[in-house]
Amino acid sequence: MLHRMQCDIVRMAGATIGSLLAELQTEDELFESAATLHAVEAQLLVMSQTLAHLAPELRARLHRIDWQGWGQLHHLLETGGQPRREAVWYAVRSLVPATLELVADLQKREPWWFGIDY
Numbered sequence: 001m002l003h004r005m006q007c008d009i010v011r012m013a014g015a016t017i018g019s020l021l022a023e024l025q026t027e028d029e030l031f032e033s034a035a036t037l038h039a040v041e042a043q044l045l046v047m048s049q050t051l052a053h054l055a056p057e058l059r060a061r062l063h064r065i066d067w068q069g070w071g072q073l074h075h076l077l078e079t080g081g082q083p084r085r086e087a088v089w090y091a092v093r094s095l096v097p098a099t100l101e102l103v104a105d106l107q108k109r110e111p112w113w114f115g116i117d118y
Contacts, residue, residue, distance in 0.1 A: 003058050004114040007052045007103050013043040014100045017092060027089050037088075041077055044091050048074035050097070058113060062100055069095050 020040050024030055028035055048070050059067070073091050076084040108113050 001116050014096050019041045045077040048087045
């Protein structure tokens, strides 16, 4: 059940990021809008924190995720590290979509990871 909840958090944060970025046309638009950037970074932090706490067995099943990229982003967001424009843009253009795809793929291939256990 924990795995399902964690992956649901990752999916919801990813969907929120997608909604926030839906109207934007360029990278500059994101970084010129302080409110949107703040909201996107908050969701990226939720995703990175959740991914950092996945069980080792589940992380192993998701071995194609860019764990190093998520770790670096997590550090930058938690510490307020600068500059982070490149890291945030990489996350929204690559890390988030790839991670969501890999989680969805695992859920289709190995649904028992996402069952509800009592």
